[in-house]
Amino acid sequence: MLPQPAPKAEVLARRDSIVAGLKAILPGDGIISEPLRLKPYETDGLAAYRQVPLAVALPETTGQVAAIMAFCHREGVRVVPRGAGTSLSGGALPMVDSVVVGLMRMNRILDIDYADRCAVVQAGVTNIGITQAVAGQGFFYAPDPSSQLACMIGGNVNMNSGGAHCLRYGVTANNLLGLKVVTVDGVILDIGGAHLDAAGYDWLGLLTGSEGQLAIVTEVTVRILRSPEGARAMLAAFRSNEVAGACVDSIIASGIIPVALEFMDRPAIHACEAYANAGYPLDAEAMLIIEVEGSIAEQDFLLDRLKAICARHDPISLKVSSSAEESAAIWKGRKGAFGAVGRISPDYMCMDGTIPTSQLPHVLRRIGEMSASYNLQVANIFHAGDGNLHPLIMFDANDPASFAKAEKFGADILTLCVEVGGCLTGEHGVGVEKRDLMHVQFTETELDQQRRIKSAFDPAWLLNANKVFPLKGLSAE
């Protein structure tokens, strides 16, 4: 089991009075404290780690969040914020002495302004919910993590979520204008607004991706964009990872930035094709999904150039989608990759390192060697344009030895990512999963600098204290 910070005995001893205090703030069904009803909150998208919290609070307003935070601050109770619980890094994993503050009831869209191209939404609105709310006017919210049907914007902000289209549209941080947050002691702060580039320190930028370490996000002002006239995907299949990687380099060097540029290796192609029947080439070692946008004529123009570039890399096949249905099928395979791998393995672990794209062939070769030596299968999916690699390590969670091997394999991959000039996590966050690998990427001096910033917002380390930083540092605080 994952080590957790030592629970505060004096908090556990006051469980009943703390629950009573919370119930005075949120009457009705807003506070959960019965063991059976707490069970669903014990884990998130990283289901290998579980811990039932002391209680769960489900506020419906920013004012209620502020009251809960002020109460917990007074009582010295740790708090773990939670959105939809889709984190793949254990970002919502509770501690035994913590109150989980779940934002899922704060699910209202408060304002949409098409002229100024922004929307104000509560933290518990789903990612897709924003796009659905504005799609009627031809707009969308750009970041599109694979979990977008379920994941919530508050979680997206905290993890700085990406998606398949961030090569063109950027990640969450690039699509935000403002936040309403509650500090650890229950003060409500407005950061940014509907305007660009607030003066002073970039609190919006610092809070985005801070994994719930600094404040609780309750409202988000997002940029909304007008949808392009259309989009179309093409598939290019290659004889080796090296050749596909070289093709990615040629595409970027040509001056074309596709809206998406996705790479799948042979195991990923086979798993996804069995699941989605998307017409993926089963004889290929590597495959690219390349998507462009614009009018039909603009799509044709770009796809013709892309086909010519791919043709220089000895492709096995090139297939341009001829209809919206075909494009949807191509994406269904990619977006369903996790489910697809789930069908061929009882369990899998999704890694999330980023590497310089030039290092792809080397990294995939090393991952292949590790796969053989650990005797665990791995399928690789890669946001090729931006270097974000998702190896899916397959294992059997019922076998503790298999799980331990998978964890070690994953850590080796991430260490490799850092060694070749990349980083531990491109879009899933550090969470608990990569907490103890932070020293691979950062010096102790650098971690201390980050810890001091955390302390500036949260002097007693009550906010999500079991995440991001190696536990050693926590006991030092």
Added chain:
Amino acid sequence: MIPTTEQGIAEAIRSAHDVSEPLAIAGRNSKQGLLRPVQAARTLSTANLTGITLYSPSELIISARAGTTLAELEAAIAAKGQHLVAEPPDFTALFGRIQPQTIAGIVASNLSGPRRVAWGAMRDHVMGVRAVNGTGETIRSGGRVLKNVTGLDLCKLLTGSHGTLAVLTEITLKVAPAPEQRATLLLRNLDATKAVAALSAALGSPYAVSAAAYLPAPLAGFIPGIGPGPVALVRIEDFAPSVTYRTERLRADLAEFASADLLDDTQSRLAWTAIRDCAPLAGMQGALWRVSVRPSRGPAVAEALEREFGAAWFLDWGGGLVWIAGPATAEAHEAVAQAATTAGGTFTLFRAPETLRAAVPVIPPEPAPLAAITRRVKAAFDPKGILNPGRLHAGL
């Protein structure tokens, strides 16, 4: 002090830290006239930390030491057909300086040009930094990859912090392919409110407009080639066939506002460089402010200040960036602050005589709980307050 290495920067800061000596932090001083004057006997400059350290065009990444001039970096990437997305402005003329600006200067002040409205600010393209904090420790954040959420994002915190938290020593930026062609639609004789409605329609179209500005009658003449009378400008940049197609579609879509003239590639470059560098107001006497509001509020802010003190102004960022020139008085400053705050936005006293910059809050004061966090974060980097003290806020 102008060290030639990061280690030299660190040693200089450690020494200053040991004796609690405040330091003014600079590159080539091109932005000395920005924000509050710093009271420090000595200046620590990064001007001698120069050179591009990594450029990988196919990975859209360039790294350079802090004192590398923006011109050198832009020339290097232009040679590979790439550019900086945020279109950083050149305010050397605006501030009456000769020395070219450095890459760290433009990042430390997070200054972005017209493309900001569509594709993000400088801070959105800073992928990695090396810096020395106020105790002389070297810290890194981010890296040389485009996607990175490992740890707190100090790249964003340090970008725009004006050297008050740490001294940037090396910066990694995301670059992008430069467009093959650009063109600009001109919509003439619209009042500010109608013009911003037209700019909003353009920015809200599927045609990937990359810049949108409005110049009222007295200032339009400062932009090469667009002549007298108020004018709204809408830029398209992309591959040549796309530019042709989209300008025609936009021209049709915007016909309800005005019939549109077209600036070709060369004319577009000239016009948007002038707007980017605030050329229409650069020669004005007195003070200069930048106000950032939601775009639809831009005209009301500008016109209120025109009534209040005869402000000269123009709009960029689709109406959301209001450049304002007026008298360098505390009263005019108060009026600007009031107008920006009432519109839910923010302001910067961008250029003014030192006496005014020292006397008023040059950016909006933060509410007390946030100001307390600001003080603690400042102390987390610079416990003795020796880096550019007072540059952003008095007493900090």
